Amino acid sequence: MSDSTHRPAPVSPVEQRVAALEALLTERGLVPEGFIEQVTRRYESETGPMNGAKVVARAWLDPQYKQRLLADGTAAIAELGFGGPEGDHMVVVENTAAVHNVIVCTLCSCYPWPVLGLPPAWYKDPPYRARMVREPRALLAEMGCPLPEEAEIRVWDSSAEVRYLVLPQRPAATEDMTEAELAALVTRDSMIGVARL
Amino acid sequence: MTAPLSLSGLDLPRRNGELAFDAPWQSTVFALAAAVIEHAFGGDREPFRQQLITAIAAEPGRPYWESWTAALEALVPTLPERSTP
Numbered sequence: 357m358s359d360s361t362h363r364p365a366p367v368s369p370v371e372q373r374v375a376a377l378e379a380l381l382t383e384r385g386l387v388p389e390g391f392i393e394q395v396t397r398r399y400e401s402e403t404g405p406m407n408g409a410k411v412v413a414r415a416w417l418d419p420q421y422k423q424r425l426l427a428d429g430t431a432a433i434a435e436l437g438f439g440g441p442e443g444d445h446m447v448v449v450e451n452t453a454a455v456h457n458v459i460v461c462t463l464c465s466c467y468p469w470p471v472l473g474l475p476p477a478w479y480k481d482p483p484y485r486a487r488m489v490r491e492p493r494a495l496l497a498e499m500g501c502p503l504p505e506e507a508e509i510r511v512w513d514s515s516a517e518v519r520y521l522v523l524p525q526r527p528a529a530t531e532d533m534t535e536a537e538l539a540a541l542v543t544r545d546s547m548i549g550v551a552r553l
Numbered sequence: 554m555t556a557p558l559s560l561s562g563l564d565l566p567r568r569n570g571e572l573a574f575d576a577p578w579q580s581t582v583f584a585l586a587a588a589v590i591e592h593a594f595g596g597d598r599e600p601f602r603q604q605l606i607t608a609i610a611a612e613p614g615r616p617y618w619e620s621w622t623a624a625l626e627a628l629v630p631t632l633p634e635r636s637t638p
Contacts, residue, residue, distance in 0.1 A: 370619055371578045377585055377625055384632070386592045387585065395584035399573050441587070441598065463606045465617070474573040474583075480617045516599055 404473035405544035407438045408521060411448075411471055412547065413539035416526045426450060429521065433471060442519055443470035449512060450523040451549070456503050457510045458496065458549030459520045460488040466514035468521050472547060479548070489513065499550045522549040579618040586625050593632050604628045 381387050411433055415422040425432035429446035433439065446468060449457040461467065462485050467475040478484050487495045492509045496502070503509065512520040524546040530538060545551035574580040590598050604624035612620065 368578075370622055371576075373622055373626065374578045374582045374585070377622070377629070378581060380629065381585055381588060384593075386632075387588045388592075391588055392581055392584040395587050396574070396580040399583070400580070441590075441596075464602060464609055465605070466602070477617065482613045516602060 399469070399474050403469060405471075405542075405547065406539070407436075407473075408468070408471035408544070408547045409539040409542035410436055410535075411438070411521070412523060412542045413535045415448075415523055416530075416538055417535055422523075425523070433521075438470040440470050442466070443468055445517045445519060446471070446521060447512075447518050448521050448523050449510065451525045451552070453525070454506070455508050455510060456496075456549065456552075457512060457520075457522045458488060458492060459512045459514060459522060460485060461514040462486070462489055466516075466519060468519035471521055472544060476544070496550060501551050522547050524553050527553045574618075579621075582618060582622050582625060586621065586628075589625065589628060589632070600631065601625070601628055 378387065378392075411425065414436065415425050421432065421435075424435075425448050429448040430439070430444065432448075433443065433446055451457055459467075461479075465475055465480040467479065484495070489511055492511050493503060496509070514520060524542065526538075527541060530541070533541075541553060543551060543553070546553050574583070586601055590596065590601055594600055601624060604627045605621060608620040608624040608627065609615075609617075611623075615623075
Protein backbone atom coordinates (compact mmCIF):
# COMPACT_ATOMS: atom_id res chain seq x y z
CA MET A 357 0.00 0.00 0.00
CA SER A 358 0.99 3.63 0.20
CA ASP A 359 2.79 3.41 3.52
CA SER A 360 6.17 2.75 1.99
CA THR A 361 6.77 6.51 1.81
CA HIS A 362 7.75 8.81 4.64
CA ARG A 363 5.21 11.52 3.94
CA PRO A 364 3.06 12.65 6.89
CA ALA A 365 -0.38 11.07 7.22
CA PRO A 366 -2.99 12.82 5.07
CA VAL A 367 -5.31 15.14 6.96
CA SER A 368 -7.70 16.90 4.58
CA PRO A 369 -10.19 15.13 2.28
CA VAL A 370 -8.27 16.13 -0.83
CA GLU A 371 -5.03 14.83 0.66
CA GLN A 372 -6.78 11.53 1.32
CA ARG A 373 -8.00 11.40 -2.27
CA VAL A 374 -4.50 12.07 -3.58
CA ALA A 375 -3.05 9.40 -1.30
CA ALA A 376 -5.66 6.95 -2.64
CA LEU A 377 -4.73 7.85 -6.21
CA GLU A 378 -1.06 7.39 -5.43
CA ALA A 379 -1.71 3.96 -3.91
CA LEU A 380 -3.87 2.85 -6.82
CA LEU A 381 -1.55 4.08 -9.56
CA THR A 382 1.51 2.68 -7.81
CA GLU A 383 -0.20 -0.70 -7.58
CA ARG A 384 -0.92 -0.50 -11.31
CA GLY A 385 2.82 -0.11 -11.89
CA LEU A 386 2.51 3.41 -13.29
CA VAL A 387 4.58 5.27 -10.69
CA PRO A 388 8.20 4.11 -10.64
CA GLU A 389 10.23 4.49 -7.46
CA GLY A 390 11.32 8.10 -7.01
CA PHE A 391 9.19 9.41 -9.89
CA ILE A 392 7.13 11.86 -7.79
CA GLU A 393 10.22 13.34 -6.15
CA GLN A 394 11.95 13.64 -9.51
CA VAL A 395 9.03 15.45 -11.18
CA THR A 396 8.54 17.74 -8.20
CA ARG A 397 12.20 18.71 -8.11
CA ARG A 398 12.17 19.39 -11.82
CA TYR A 399 9.27 21.84 -11.65
CA GLU A 400 10.20 23.42 -8.34
CA SER A 401 13.81 24.22 -8.99
CA GLU A 402 15.08 23.25 -12.43
CA THR A 403 12.41 24.63 -14.75
CA GLY A 404 11.10 28.16 -14.58
CA PRO A 405 11.09 31.62 -16.09
CA MET A 406 14.88 31.76 -15.88
CA ASN A 407 14.88 29.44 -18.90
CA GLY A 408 12.67 31.73 -20.96
CA ALA A 409 14.77 34.72 -19.88
CA LYS A 410 17.83 33.10 -21.46
CA VAL A 411 15.94 32.59 -24.70
CA VAL A 412 14.83 36.23 -24.74
CA ALA A 413 18.30 37.59 -23.95
CA ARG A 414 19.84 35.48 -26.72
CA ALA A 415 17.23 36.74 -29.18
CA TRP A 416 17.94 40.36 -28.23
CA LEU A 417 21.67 39.90 -28.82
CA ASP A 418 21.73 37.62 -31.83
CA PRO A 419 19.54 38.65 -34.78
CA GLN A 420 20.01 35.31 -36.50
CA TYR A 421 18.90 33.44 -33.40
CA LYS A 422 15.89 35.71 -33.15
CA GLN A 423 15.01 34.93 -36.74
CA ARG A 424 15.19 31.20 -36.05
CA LEU A 425 13.20 31.66 -32.85
CA LEU A 426 10.34 33.40 -34.60
CA ALA A 427 10.41 30.93 -37.50
CA ASP A 428 10.51 27.72 -35.40
CA GLY A 429 10.20 28.34 -31.67
CA THR A 430 10.51 24.69 -30.64
CA ALA A 431 13.80 24.16 -32.49
CA ALA A 432 15.39 27.45 -31.43
CA ILE A 433 14.43 26.90 -27.79
CA ALA A 434 15.87 23.38 -27.98
CA GLU A 435 19.18 24.93 -29.09
CA LEU A 436 19.50 26.28 -25.54
CA GLY A 437 18.65 22.89 -24.09
CA PHE A 438 15.00 23.48 -23.18
CA GLY A 439 12.19 21.14 -24.18
CA GLY A 440 9.84 18.47 -22.92
CA PRO A 441 6.19 18.26 -21.88
CA GLU A 442 4.04 21.23 -22.93
CA GLY A 443 6.81 22.49 -25.17
CA ASP A 444 6.41 20.37 -28.28
CA HIS A 445 4.92 23.10 -30.44
CA MET A 446 6.31 26.43 -29.33
CA VAL A 447 5.38 29.63 -31.11
CA VAL A 448 7.19 32.84 -30.12
CA VAL A 449 5.37 36.11 -30.70
CA GLU A 450 7.28 39.38 -30.76
CA ASN A 451 6.23 42.58 -29.05
CA THR A 452 6.92 45.82 -30.90
CA ALA A 453 5.97 49.43 -30.30
CA ALA A 454 2.83 48.80 -32.35
CA VAL A 455 1.87 45.27 -31.30
CA HIS A 456 1.51 43.82 -27.81
CA ASN A 457 1.06 40.06 -27.40
CA VAL A 458 -0.39 38.26 -24.40
CA ILE A 459 -1.03 34.57 -23.72
CA VAL A 460 -3.96 32.86 -22.04
CA CYS A 461 -5.58 29.44 -21.86
CA THR A 462 -9.33 29.93 -21.86
CA LEU A 463 -10.28 26.30 -21.14
CA CYS A 464 -7.74 25.13 -18.59
CA SER A 465 -4.11 26.01 -17.88
CA CYS A 466 -2.00 25.30 -20.96
CA TYR A 467 1.34 27.07 -20.56
CA PRO A 468 4.87 26.71 -21.96
CA TRP A 469 6.43 24.69 -19.13
CA PRO A 470 9.97 24.28 -20.52
CA VAL A 471 10.54 28.04 -20.68
CA LEU A 472 8.26 29.40 -17.93
CA GLY A 473 7.76 26.50 -15.51
CA LEU A 474 4.28 25.99 -14.11
CA PRO A 475 1.76 28.83 -14.40
CA PRO A 476 1.08 31.30 -11.57
CA ALA A 477 -2.22 30.95 -9.70
CA TRP A 478 -3.91 33.92 -11.39
CA TYR A 479 -3.22 32.48 -14.86
CA LYS A 480 -5.37 29.46 -13.94
CA ASP A 481 -8.19 31.46 -12.36
CA PRO A 482 -11.51 32.11 -14.12
CA PRO A 483 -11.29 35.95 -14.19
CA TYR A 484 -8.01 35.99 -16.12
CA ARG A 485 -9.08 33.23 -18.49
CA ALA A 486 -12.34 34.95 -19.34
CA ARG A 487 -11.43 38.60 -19.25
CA MET A 488 -8.17 38.46 -21.20
CA VAL A 489 -10.20 37.47 -24.22
CA ARG A 490 -13.19 39.76 -23.62
CA GLU A 491 -11.46 42.95 -22.49
CA PRO A 492 -7.68 42.58 -22.70
CA ARG A 493 -6.92 46.31 -22.65
CA ALA A 494 -8.85 46.90 -19.43
CA LEU A 495 -7.45 43.81 -17.75
CA LEU A 496 -3.87 44.62 -18.75
CA ALA A 497 -4.27 48.12 -17.34
CA GLU A 498 -5.59 46.66 -14.07
CA MET A 499 -2.59 44.35 -13.94
CA GLY A 500 -0.25 47.33 -14.18
CA CYS A 501 0.36 47.19 -17.91
CA PRO A 502 -1.50 50.11 -19.51
CA LEU A 503 -1.06 50.29 -23.27
CA PRO A 504 -1.38 53.27 -25.58
CA GLU A 505 -4.68 53.39 -27.48
CA GLU A 506 -2.91 52.94 -30.80
CA ALA A 507 -1.16 49.72 -29.75
CA GLU A 508 -2.72 46.59 -31.19
CA ILE A 509 -3.28 43.79 -28.64
CA ARG A 510 -3.05 40.20 -29.83
CA VAL A 511 -4.38 37.57 -27.45
CA TRP A 512 -3.09 34.04 -28.03
CA ASP A 513 -5.26 31.25 -26.68
CA SER A 514 -3.13 28.17 -26.06
CA SER A 515 -4.68 25.18 -27.71
CA ALA A 516 -4.11 21.47 -27.32
CA GLU A 517 -0.98 21.67 -29.44
CA VAL A 518 0.51 25.14 -29.51
CA ARG A 519 2.18 26.91 -26.59
CA TYR A 520 3.09 30.57 -26.94
CA LEU A 521 5.91 32.64 -25.49
CA VAL A 522 6.03 36.42 -25.73
CA LEU A 523 9.32 37.99 -26.81
CA PRO A 524 9.28 41.32 -24.94
CA GLN A 525 10.80 44.48 -26.35
CA ARG A 526 14.37 45.09 -25.28
CA PRO A 527 14.49 48.00 -22.83
CA ALA A 528 16.30 51.18 -23.79
CA ALA A 529 19.85 51.87 -22.58
CA THR A 530 20.84 48.22 -22.40
CA GLU A 531 23.33 48.27 -25.29
CA ASP A 532 26.34 47.59 -23.08
CA MET A 533 24.83 44.70 -21.17
CA THR A 534 26.00 41.10 -21.38
CA GLU A 535 23.66 38.24 -22.14
CA ALA A 536 23.47 37.29 -18.47
CA GLU A 537 22.71 40.88 -17.46
CA LEU A 538 19.99 41.08 -20.06
CA ALA A 539 18.47 37.78 -18.94
CA ALA A 540 18.26 39.14 -15.39
CA LEU A 541 15.99 41.93 -16.67
CA VAL A 542 13.43 39.57 -18.18
CA THR A 543 10.47 38.80 -15.94
CA ARG A 544 7.98 35.97 -16.13
CA ASP A 545 5.11 38.41 -16.58
CA SER A 546 6.81 40.07 -19.53
CA MET A 547 6.98 36.68 -21.27
CA ILE A 548 3.29 36.04 -20.59
CA GLY A 549 2.57 39.52 -21.90
CA VAL A 550 1.01 41.07 -18.81
CA ALA A 551 3.97 43.39 -18.24
CA ARG A 552 6.38 45.42 -20.31
CA LEU A 553 10.04 45.91 -19.46
CA MET B 554 1.59 22.94 7.00
CA THR B 555 5.03 21.39 6.59
CA ALA B 556 7.02 22.58 3.61
CA PRO B 557 8.30 19.92 1.23
CA LEU B 558 11.94 19.10 1.89
CA SER B 559 12.99 20.29 -1.54
CA LEU B 560 11.85 23.84 -0.74
CA SER B 561 14.87 24.38 1.48
CA GLY B 562 17.19 25.33 -1.39
CA LEU B 563 17.89 28.84 -2.59
CA ASP B 564 17.74 28.01 -6.26
CA LEU B 565 13.97 28.14 -6.63
CA PRO B 566 12.35 30.24 -9.34
CA ARG B 567 10.93 32.68 -6.84
CA ARG B 568 12.12 35.86 -8.46
CA ASN B 569 9.16 35.95 -10.78
CA GLY B 570 6.49 35.23 -8.22
CA GLU B 571 5.04 32.34 -6.35
CA LEU B 572 6.26 28.80 -6.12
CA ALA B 573 4.54 26.16 -8.18
CA PHE B 574 3.03 24.25 -5.24
CA ASP B 575 1.58 25.36 -1.91
CA ALA B 576 1.49 21.91 -0.32
CA PRO B 577 3.04 18.47 -0.84
CA TRP B 578 -0.24 16.90 -2.01
CA GLN B 579 -0.31 19.36 -4.91
CA SER B 580 3.09 18.33 -6.22
CA THR B 581 2.14 14.69 -5.67
CA VAL B 582 -1.05 14.90 -7.72
CA PHE B 583 0.79 16.89 -10.38
CA ALA B 584 3.42 14.17 -10.64
CA LEU B 585 0.79 11.39 -10.61
CA ALA B 586 -0.82 12.91 -13.69
CA ALA B 587 2.62 13.09 -15.30
CA ALA B 588 3.13 9.41 -14.48
CA VAL B 589 -0.19 8.42 -16.04
CA ILE B 590 0.43 10.51 -19.15
CA GLU B 591 3.90 9.07 -19.58
CA HIS B 592 3.35 5.45 -18.60
CA ALA B 593 -0.27 4.76 -19.53
CA PHE B 594 -0.82 7.06 -22.51
CA GLY B 595 2.63 7.02 -24.06
CA GLY B 596 3.15 10.75 -23.55
CA ASP B 597 -0.21 11.80 -25.01
CA ARG B 598 -1.39 14.67 -22.79
CA GLU B 599 -4.75 15.11 -24.48
CA PRO B 600 -6.87 12.58 -22.50
CA PHE B 601 -5.86 14.22 -19.23
CA ARG B 602 -6.27 17.73 -20.65
CA GLN B 603 -9.82 16.95 -21.70
CA GLN B 604 -10.63 15.70 -18.18
CA LEU B 605 -9.07 18.85 -16.72
CA ILE B 606 -11.17 21.08 -18.99
CA THR B 607 -14.28 19.17 -17.92
CA ALA B 608 -13.37 19.35 -14.23
CA ILE B 609 -12.71 23.10 -14.38
CA ALA B 610 -15.91 23.76 -16.30
CA ALA B 611 -17.92 21.69 -13.81
CA GLU B 612 -16.82 23.82 -10.85
CA PRO B 613 -15.12 27.00 -12.06
CA GLY B 614 -14.60 28.33 -8.53
CA ARG B 615 -12.94 25.20 -7.18
CA PRO B 616 -9.24 25.52 -6.25
CA TYR B 617 -7.10 24.58 -9.22
CA TRP B 618 -5.27 21.57 -7.78
CA GLU B 619 -8.57 20.12 -6.57
CA SER B 620 -9.86 20.27 -10.13
CA TRP B 621 -6.62 18.62 -11.20
CA THR B 622 -7.31 15.85 -8.63
CA ALA B 623 -10.87 15.41 -9.89
CA ALA B 624 -9.58 15.20 -13.46
CA LEU B 625 -7.12 12.45 -12.55
CA GLU B 626 -9.83 10.55 -10.66
CA ALA B 627 -12.05 10.72 -13.74
CA LEU B 628 -9.20 9.51 -15.95
CA VAL B 629 -8.38 6.43 -13.87
CA PRO B 630 -11.35 4.30 -15.04
CA THR B 631 -10.32 4.89 -18.65
CA LEU B 632 -6.77 3.58 -18.19
CA PRO B 633 -5.65 0.63 -20.27
CA GLU B 634 -6.22 -2.67 -18.42
CA ARG B 635 -2.65 -3.61 -17.67
CA SER B 636 0.42 -1.47 -18.01
CA THR B 637 4.00 -2.07 -16.98
CA PRO B 638 6.62 0.65 -17.23
